[in-house]
Amino acid sequence: MMRGLTSFFESHPMHTTLITVTELSHLLERGERVRIFDCSGDLMNPPLGLEMFLKSHLPGAHYADVQGDLCGSVADGINAGRHPLPPRERVAEWMGQHGVDNHTQVVVYDQQQANYCARLWWLLKWCGHEAVAVLDGGLAAWQAAGHAVSSGPAEAVPACTLALRDARVDWLTTQQVAASLGKGPVIVDARARPRYLGETEPLDPVAGHIPGARNRPFQLNLQADGLFKPAAQLREEFLALLAGQDPAQVIHQCGSGISAIPNLLAMEVAGLGRAPRRPARTQSRGVRRGRCGGNPQPRGRDRSGASSRAADAGLAVRRRHGGGVCR
Structure with a gap:
């Protein structure tokens, strides 16, 4: 900075x-x-x-x-x-x-x-x-908390300039993520369990998940009251999911690059996001590091049998620098 x-x-x-x-x-x-x-x-x-x-x-x-x-x-x-x-x-x-x-x-x-x-x-x-x-x-x-809310259109504000700085996150292509399979990175799939298992697929042409991906629906990061779980609890849950794997090697993935990011954020809150990592998304599961993304595979087929359309759709992102103050 x-x-x-x-x-x-x-x-x-x-x-x-x-x-x-x-x-x-x-x-x-x-x-x-x-x-x-x-x-x-x-x-x-x-x-x-x-x-x-x-x-x-x-x-x-x-x-x-x-x-x-x-x-x-x-x-x-x-x-x-x-x-x-x-x-x-x-x-x-x-x-x-x-x-x-x-x-x-x-x-x-x-x-x-x-x-x-x-x-x-x-x-x-x-x-x-x-x-x-x-x-x-x-x-x-x-x-x-008793605070007031507003309704109607947003109020106009003076325009200004946001100058681009060095990116604090990065992203990987589906091809890069595919090349990393079996070589250390852990893919965390943020989609609902039925989509991960390939039991249902309401959005994408291919059902299932990336080979080796572990499932953590992003909703699990929240308590019943809608607040994020305490940092210590999130840390415990993610470490259990990773089972000894390096948190810095996590690839967060979802269906199109949206819902993988809450898992990335939760790992930051848990103090596990200081080192680089890549989220993924599946465009048919998207993959990204530091973000979300990846490509899912048809049920019962390995990655080599995935359609070229699915193979071209994903991307992965990673956190390039350590996060700042939690909260």
Whole structure:
């Protein structure tokens, strides 16, 4: 981080993983430079996200559409799949249009168990912006604490510039992930158990999972009240899942690069995310390190029998630098 930014955040401690309702409330009361983004959505019913935002959101929040604002297109040439990455330059431009510069603490949330907002969390890390955190418990926790909410469109804010910095995360292609199979990395599949087992597949053309992948649905990171589990509990659960494997070698994967990221975030919260790792996604399971992605395989067939369409769809990402302060 450049000296000017270091100096700024020495007097304004940044939140880089989770932020509590109390912490956010204090930042807002002190008039700190904070921008809030509501990433609520529904991949099966895209208009629903904006409807939810217009009905109720945190005061001052802006809406980020997971498919319209946080995804690119195959034409961008970065990667394929249902939810391709947008170019970093486009992300930075969009954030600047919504009042985010390099001195802004960004807070993201959604109403879907931190599934979609983690995408924006990762994209900002990819742009080199560390000061971004997920609101623990989201809108429900904010309301439960007795805080007011707003409705209707977002308020306009002055545009500014978010300058790109060195990426704090990285991504791998499906081909790179495939080449790593059996050579050390552990793939963690964030999809629901029935999709992992190939018992059902509502979205992708191929059912099943990447050979050797271990299943941890992203919802397991949360308590019944919607808050993330304590760091010590998350650490214990992930270490049990890895069974002695190096956390730095984890590849997080899902169906299209969305829901693998909450597992990456949870490992950061647990103190297991300091070393590089790669998430994966399956575009038919996507694979990514530090993000999400990968390609699933047909039930009863090994990777060599997977369709070329599935083989071209995934990507993996990794954490390039250590995370900052938890919470």
